Amino acid sequence: MLLVALDQLRDGVVLGEDVRDTNGRLLLTKGQQIDANQIRLLKIWGVPEVPIQEQDQGIAKDKGDKEEADRLKIERTVQTIFQHIDTAHPAIQPIFKAAVEHRCQKGLFVDLGPRQRLPEDFKLDLYNGMKTQIQFSEVHLPESPEIIIEFNKIVDDPMSSANDIAAVVSRSPSLAALLLKIANSAAYGFVSKIDTLSRAVALLGTREVGVLAMVISSVQFFRDLPKDLIDMATFLRHSVACGLLSRILGAQARVPHTERLFLAGLLHDIGRLVWYRYFPEQAKLVLNMAKTTGLSVFELETECMGINHTQIAGYLLKKWKFPESLENAIVYHHCPSRSHEPAEPSIVHVADIAVNALGLGHSGGHIIPHFDPRGWYQLGIAPGALKTAIDQTVQQVDIMTELFTGL
Template identity: 35%
Template sequence: MGIKRLDELTAGTVLASDLKASDGRLLFKADTELEERHIELLKRVGVAEADVKADAGDLSDETVRDIEDYVRDFFLYVDPEFEPSLQMFRIALDLTGSAVASGWVLPDISDRRASDVEHMEDLFLRGMGSPDTIVKHETELASFPDIYFRIKEVLEDESASAERIAKVVSTDMSLAAKLIKLVNSPLYGFPQSIDSISRAVALVGAKELSTLALGISAINYFKDIPPELVDMKSFWRHSITCGIFAKILAGTQIGLSPERFFIAGLLHDVGRLILFKKLPYASTEAMLFARENSIPLVEAERSIMDFCHTDVSQPLLQSWKFPEGLSDMINYHHSPMEFPNPLEPAIIHVADNLTNAVEIAQGGMYVLPGIDVQAWEILGIKADPLLRDAVDQYHEQIDIIMNAFF
């Protein structure tokens, strides 16, 4: 965020670039968080100024209040005294604070509204398309990628060898390339680099890798959604973020395979993609309705269309014969307690809320959909410091994982 004089530096300030003494000698590397003793040292060697990163401490009281009000508006559907909501609020405050300190301008109300829906045409007239008919129209029209079913087959075959799995996955070059990038990303954090699918199968596990491949091939199906309808990049960023959080949360539980949660998070809003394709006008109206009235998108969909994206994902995943456990997580992520075994959907539920919380500082427009107290409680974890740690990990992972996909 620019140059600061030595007397302006405080402990906790982070260097934006390498700090050198007047004779060119390197004192501290970029990204060093300065401590009191570092500052003392700088005084001794006579350094006059340092290039430092934005610090929320530079913000005026008024800006701080604006940020509080701005962020608070996204938390109107969660219990303000519930510990996890409060933690997510504080995380969102800090992230938004540093975004603003780095020059981000808080969007105003008219930004939330701006979107032109005039050119869109729905395939179904209101009241005429139920989730079932909409999905049927989609699945009859377009065939699902062949590779998906071949992966599904090996996934369901208990006796399938690692070799066979590697072979099936390798037949699709772009899929294989994405998988390689993913297993080399911090999502897995393997110390050595993995350069072949068979090596990936060996390290990640056959079932896990097939699940990952299955999810990625499902995503491929939606690559043709026109960008003017919805910003697909931010859609997938939201999905991947939810996947990362879901995987981390699943890691706190005993006996859950975290891969499945990454995929469930990745596809948790898949119903929205069908809505974009079939009801572009109505789904955009729902988005605007949600933004203008500060209500969760899922509620706005119900108001505008009489059903929501999980009502659509249900017949969709069924027609794809998507593995049941994964489908349940996706279909119940807004209502985990309605599912007989709520733990798995509850993880996606919490991850989705946390995703919305971190997106506030990135210009996210949608309020947190609401955290079900019971759903949180069955996770049996403490919000502090777990949520903050999860957000730190997310920051390390997100760009690299986005890069693996797009």
Template identity: 30%
Template sequence: MQTVNIEDVQPGMILATDLKQGNRMLLPAGSVLTNKNIAVFKTQGIELVQVVPSGNSDPDEESIDRAFVYARDYFMFVNHDDPVIMHMFDVAVYKLALRLMDGWRMPTHDEQHVTALDDMRDLFFRDEGTIEDIVDAELKVASFPDIFFKVKEVVDDSKSTAENIAEVVGLDVGLSTQLLKLVNSPLYGFPSEINNLVRAVALIGGKELCTLALGLSTIGYFKDIPPELIDMRTFWMHSLTCGVFSKVIAEQVAGVVPEMMFTAGLLHDVGRLILFKKMPYSAVQAMLFARGNFIPLVEAEDVVLGFNHSQIARCMLEKWNFPPALTEIISSHHAPGKSEMKKEAGILQVADNLALAVGIADGGMYVLPGVDDEVWDLLEIDAESLKNIVDKYDFQIKEIFNTFFN
């Protein structure tokens, strides 16, 4: 935390603590400061502001050049004439250059490949089994945790109180603990600690808390993915990153529920996990094909399997009786223009690309699939607003990651 004189505060800085005047909240911790904020603070007589330290110094030219060469292959399939996409590329290069200055070694092309194991066995050969066959095979051996449906039942009851909802959520100690950690994280930035579920329901809302519970419950479902197929910590880090970006973007788009978008981001690749369980050999071959040919993973899946993880997700979520809106958003984020929920699916598409872009600096290995041109106008996102989105993400992600994985 760094204390800065109001005259030295610059737009883009991030508040490290809640800014109050007496008992009145002016701006919560985690907010990205704007010229308007700074002007208001001056009129209110604020003299000192606590901000998040800038951290590393800017990367040197050599590191930027190396990062530029490495990152550009991951942006082969995007619109290079789009200034927002190019700002996304700049973010990826900058973060990667900082990692290089810290001593991170870029993986070689060979190191990026996984080895397909000879003892992997798919449920079907290509063109033999359908998407529904794959999903039905999964449902025969496992069912979704019923805590979510218990929560949903009480939320849907118009007579339920915050106490009723909290009581049902509290039936799962692990889930309620994680929910409280999430509510107290920078994702919300409440000025004081929320120490019980009743207050969490009152502040966030029953349906919103239920949506968060759904996302957290689903993480617990997928615990038996073979580690030789995928590092689950890395998988969930990408998913969590997508969730944070989705919520940050949703907060600036009218008519969109941020909690739903966070959960959609968290679960956007859930179809891949079903493939790992039922079609492991083909799933690995699709990964190899995507990396070897530098094409988006979703396109590699279409080539290798004849379908992709978004289609698997739709079938699975429908059979699990997920909320239809959430199912629609998750399963259409690679083609938001065809979705019944264009705005929400567009947010998830942007968030997924941003998660892949910042993930390059952490060893991410998949080409960005790109963002439909009309999505930027639909969401009213330009290069400057994208910068603010990334700044908010940077402030939130470390603590939220610890909430999930420590």
């Protein structure tokens, strides 16, 4: 018979003796197999250790060994994801820790396999194809739906009113219905039912409703992408998580109009969707090459195609007449220090790194390209606050992703 501390105790072991509290009251009897619930109760009763049958020592140890082995595997996964980044950086440390914890809880391993070198001809073939086509407008980027342009004006105009929103939304009954569905969801937590658009605007605010309308219109625009290339549910989860975390970080940094950061985070990889829709063959080659070389998809896009998804997003958002502030946050989300206004792109940049590290969906690849820390310092977000923001995002991401699924 062995005494095992509660922290070391695994469910399924059999008690070698009766367990009593400090007053001698019988809590559990000898021979009883204990489960996680009983371990929790033992902790509440203040029992520090319990006697277990000797043959169970092996079970406990094996389970402990397996957990340790799984944790090491997860740590290696996160190290691989961060291979191009200094993990000792104060902004990256809390993300690394949160990523290991979250992936351990969910069992999220990434098996990236053995590495190969990038073949020379691979680069040239793609480069000559795609950059030329996009730059010389041989590719017709999606035309903006009228409604997105109108919402852009409203979201960008500080004088816009509830009536302006209602006038635009009421022209599309399906958009109005979706807006009310979102406003009534648990994600917003209103007790009474919101049954009219004017009430939704009154409760959520003009900008929030405008942003939601833009999200609905933009996400609907990118339905029906090739399933063998990208799983839209995974892509959407990545986008929603980045939107949520950007909004929370924005509030921590006291950036005005955090709803704009939500939209920027949600649409930050929209350039990839253009790429998947109009260049599916090239995209497939690059995604496969990222898996075998250990290079990031962003690096491969830039190197091999001469154009990356942030530049594609730049062309698209100009065409869709997005406000410059949104364009700035999206176009510079991989290199915020190149922006004249680095605060918002820095927030989306760090949010993107964090949600990739935690495995809250992805937009094509797992390896994080690099960390551009310059804009981050100006935000004044403490590492502890970053950890809190990540925890809040994890709590909200499922409910919000479900909301946007099937739009």
